[in-house]
Amino acid sequence: MTHSVQAHPSGGYILDELHVGMTAEKAVPVDAARILQFAEASDDFNPLHVDEAFASKTAYRGRIAHGLLSASFGSAVVGMILPGAGSIFLSQNTSFHKPVRIGDVVTARVTVAAIDPESARVTLKCEGLVGDDVVLDGEATVRVPRRRRPAKD
Secondary structure (H helix, E strand, O other): OOEEOOOOOOOEOOHHHOOOOEEEEEEEEOOHHHHHHHHHHHOOOOHHHHOHHHHOOOOOOOOOOOHHHHHHHHHHHHHHOOOEOOOEEEEEEEEEOOOOOOOOEEEEEEEEEEEEOOOOEEEEEEEEEEOOEEEEEEEEEEEOOOOOOOOOO
């Protein structure tokens, strides 16, 4: 059973606060400016993403977002909501199923699938949806803090 959560008041959940089924999500609109910012950050200027004239002649019939741009929205969930601040990606696999287009809103959803208390590693099911369509899915392993640092005076 899933249990939807918001960001922890401290900024992040520690290992003992997590349980299988916890879910968090974030909706992110995709526009031409975001695609261009990602192209600049990644140095990936594939014309399929940045040139409408080129992209309109492809099987996609228009520009599409970088797959890794859509996948990166899950990073915002992991780093800011679940598990949140202090968690760090160790690995991730992602399968892409449908293109994301300008004007789409991608909902990044992360669900706790398994917890290894010995290693403080958590397995997360990761999905990207546009409406009801799954555009990407996969799994990530993250390390989660065991305890919070005391507040500085």
